[in-house]
Amino acid sequence: MNAxxxxxxxxxxxxxxxxxxxxxxxxxxxxxxxGYNIESLTVAETDAVNNLSRITVVTTGTPMVIEQxxxxxxxxxxxxxxxxxxxxxxxxxxxxxxxxxxxxxxxxVESLRIADIFRARVVDSTNESFVFEIVGKSSxxxxxxxxxxxxxxxxxxxxxxxxxxxxVVGMEHVG
Amino acid sequence: xxxxxxxxxxxxxxxxxxxxVTDIFGYPGGAVLPIYDAIFQQNRIRHxxxxxxxxxxxxxxxxxxxxxxVGVVLVTSGPGATNAVTGxxxxxxxxxxxxxxxxxxxxxxxxNDAFQEADTTGITRPCTKHNYLVKNVADLGRVMHEAFHxxxxxxxxxxxxxxxxxxxxxxxxxxxxxxxxxxxxxxxVKGDIKQVKAAIAALAKAKMPIIYAGGGVVNSGxxxxxxxxxxxxxxxxxxxxxxxxxxxxxASNKQYLGMLGMHGTYEANLAMHACxxxxxxxxxxxxxxxGRLDAFAPDALKIHIDIxxxxxxxxxxxxxxIVGDVGHVLEDMIxxxxxxxxxxxxxAMNAWWEQIDKWRHVDCLKxxxxxxxxxxxxxxxxxxxxxxxxxKEVYITTEVGQHQMWAxxxxxxxxxxxxxxxxxxxxxxxxxxxxxxxxxxxxxxxCIDIAGEASxxxxxxxxxxxxxxxxxxxSFILNNFYMGMVRQWQELLxxxxxxxxxxxxxxxxxKLAESFGMxxxxxxxxxxxxxxxxxxxxxxxxxxxxxxxxPTENCFPMIPSGAAHNEMLLGPNDETEKPVSEEGMVLx
Numbered sequence: 001m002n003a004x005x006x007x008x009x010x011x012x013x014x015x016x017x018x019x020x021x022x023x024x025x026x027x028x029x030x031x032x033x034x035g036y037n038i039e040s041l042t043v044a045e046t047d048a049v050n051n052l053s054r055i056t057v058v059t060t061g062t063p064m065v066i067e068q069x070x071x072x073x074x075x076x077x078x079x080x081x082x083x084x085x086x087x088x089x090x091x092x093x094x095x096x097x098x099x100x101x102x103x104x105x106x107x108x109v110e111s112l113r114i115a116d117i118f119r120a121r122v123v124d125s126t127n128e129s130f131v132f133e134i135v136g137k138s139s140x141x142x143x144x145x146x147x148x149x150x151x152x153x154x155x156x157x158x159x160x161x162x163x164x165x166x167x168v169v170g171m172e173h174v175g
Numbered sequence: 176x177x178x179x180x181x182x183x184x185x186x187x188x189x190x191x192x193x194x195x196v197t198d199i200f201g202y203p204g205g206a207v208l209p210i211y212d213a214i215f216q217q218n219r220i221r222h223x224x225x226x227x228x229x230x231x232x233x234x235x236x237x238x239x240x241x242x243x244x245v246g247v248v249l250v251t252s253g254p255g256a257t258n259a260v261t262g263x264x265x266x267x268x269x270x271x272x273x274x275x276x277x278x279x280x281x282x283x284x285x286x287n288d289a290f291q292e293a294d295t296t297g298i299t300r301p302c303t304k305h306n307y308l309v310k311n312v313a314d315l316g317r318v319m320h321e322a323f324h325x326x327x328x329x330x331x332x333x334x335x336x337x338x339x340x341x342x343x344x345x346x347x348x349x350x351x352x353x354x355x356x357x358x359x360x361x362x363x364v365k366g367d368i369k370q371v372k373a374a375i376a377a378l379a380k381a382k383m384p385i386i387y388a389g390g391g392v393v394n395s396g397x398x399x400x401x402x403x404x405x406x407x408x409x410x411x412x413x414x415x416x417x418x419x420x421x422x423x424x425x426a427s428n429k430q431y432l433g434m435l436g437m438h439g440t441y442e443a444n445l446a447m448h449a450c451x452x453x454x455x456x457x458x459x460x461x462x463x464x465x466g467r468l469d470a471f472a473p474d475a476l477k478i479h480i481d482i483x484x485x486x487x488x489x490x491x492x493x494x495x496x497i498v499g500d501v502g503h504v505l506e507d508m509i510x511x512x513x514x515x516x517x518x519x520x521x522x523a524m525n526a527w528w529e530q531i532d533k534w535r536h537v538d539c540l541k542x543x544x545x546x547x548x549x550x551x552x553x554x555x556x557x558x559x560x561x562x563x564x565x566x567k568e569v570y571i572t573t574e575v576g577q578h579q580m581w582a583x584x585x586x587x588x589x590x591x592x593x594x595x596x597x598x599x600x601x602x603x604x605x606x607x608x609x610x611x612x613x614x615x616x617x618x619x620x621x622c623i624d625i626a627g628e629a630s631x632x633x634x635x636x637x638x639x640x641x642x643x644x645x646x647x648x649x650s651f652i653l654n655n656f657y658m659g660m661v662r663q664w665q666e667l668l669x670x671x672x673x674x675x676x677x678x679x680x681x682x683x684x685x686k687l688a689e690s691f692g693m694x695x696x697x698x699x700x701x702x703x704x705x706x707x708x709x710x711x712x713x714x715x716x717x718x719x720x721x722x723x724x725x726p727t728e729n730c731f732p733m734i735p736s737g738a739a740h741n742e743m744l745l746g747p748n749d750e751t752e753k754p755v756s757e758e759g760m761v762l763x
Contacts, residue, residue: 018359021308022296022300022306025297025300026300029300029301033301064488064492067488068485068489071483071484071485071487072485074484074485075483075484075485076305077304077305077359077360080359
């Protein structure tokens, strides 16, 4: 095993943390301070009773680097659990995006038609614009945004990836 | 007011008291005045007034490292906290348990750029193991006790508690230690027994094993050092120690190869390079240890015991990782070795020791002490010899540079917790305040800061503290008028262009000592060294010894940056034959 010759892979890592001030800064600081990549990051409280938040982070690295990232995350005091969803079996990953398209005439009709194919919903509308809501894998969102570009795309807001393991097992809540 | 309510400052002192704290190092200021007022009104905890907050943290580090207890620091907001940052980073790198209390502006002023406000939790987040901003006095007791738990358990480290002034003055209930249940951060202490068995099986088959131990053994407590000694003896394997691990295995033992790494011994580094099984115990494969990674112990099966999983597989791929406290794991390893009736291959082992003896025969630490100039190696050797059979314990601290490496090479340590040095961060100015902290913890002992003159100047304001508390700290300055290690690297890598590494305006150190009511001694000739050391040891007062050493002397042996263990430079004549590679030059 040699660090230089190992290939890089993308991993989705779920981290269960205490919902307290500074916890996100700790996680982000760890990535920037040690030179790791963050490709996507989402965070929200998921357990109000135990005051826990769940962070989903997508990162790329060699197996040795990914192992380091997980060990470094686990070392943080407010971190209760670290789960590598890419390694630990199948998982579901979803991202939501809000996509604003401005146009009239045939362009406007075309954007609506494509939205229908992608099962994107219209959540705001004026005579000259739509805001579409699209949910799916990041690749699906990418494809949708690309198709909207020539049709008057003016704004995109994406949530980043939320992910969860398939099957019966959940992340252990410490409490 | 309910009777059991206290103000925040009283809660802090009560918590410190429950944690067994007897000494704290600090410097007052506006934001922490309520704590100082509470300190004034009690006599269970002694406060040691330093002269700069950086000195307080290093003193607490020396105190912690020499006692195994948590060192406690108290500083004010803003500049008090920022001055502490270097010490905190030092403690993080060297895994020293510290709790640092920092003052903060009142909660309603936080974020307003108030006088002496700094974002202390923001600034210290990357240089602490954990930090807290306490916004409610009701949380204070719990936070204090959790902070001590975090600082001392697992891989120890510094913890900051930022304390807004209104929290220090507000009333609240105290949560005693017995009521605090730390639900988070419970590091694994016991190693996986399957892995332990695999490690023993590998060791029993080894023909050229080596045990490489570090500061983790010292951190685990004196029992771990005893277990290590026992384990090394029963396996018959050679043992080498890192800079942070010195004293974890007795230097006088025949199986000891000396320190390894950049300025380690020839035999230790060559044995590391050639070994077939390596057991790393509480060390972290630092770049000063490994040299060039792709040539590091190329044929060895590597076993790594560490309480911190992030240390494993960080720099060097490990075959058998064991996560756990080294004391516990060594106990299990000894049990398994016995119960499986493991034996080493004695024929192979004899051959291995024969090879090691050949390397030892090179005598890599030899030096020539002539009649005219004092060799630093000689000075340290004499210091070690003359302080060996004293009735008191001897504690050594160092600054950072050539003198530090010479101290590590020539001062033999027999016991753990007697050697305090800044290893990971390499903080010049560490040694004097650290020696002060050690002396506070061990008032009757002989505490010596082996220093270089440049490092000494970095925190010499603490001479004033040493004077105030009547501490008999000895400063043993190896004075070569240069930043010696900088000069050595300039010689090796930059064509001898000694940019800014020479100091032309040094003080008269003997007179400096006298100005603080201490004793100043000086040696300029080899014949004076022993007398000066004897005199220094005899004097029951702080002493500064100014030892004028050969200004051209370099630290050898040496693995140049970017080189492998088997590409060591043994002395100045070796330098020209093995020039440093281009890749090596960019490394530090």
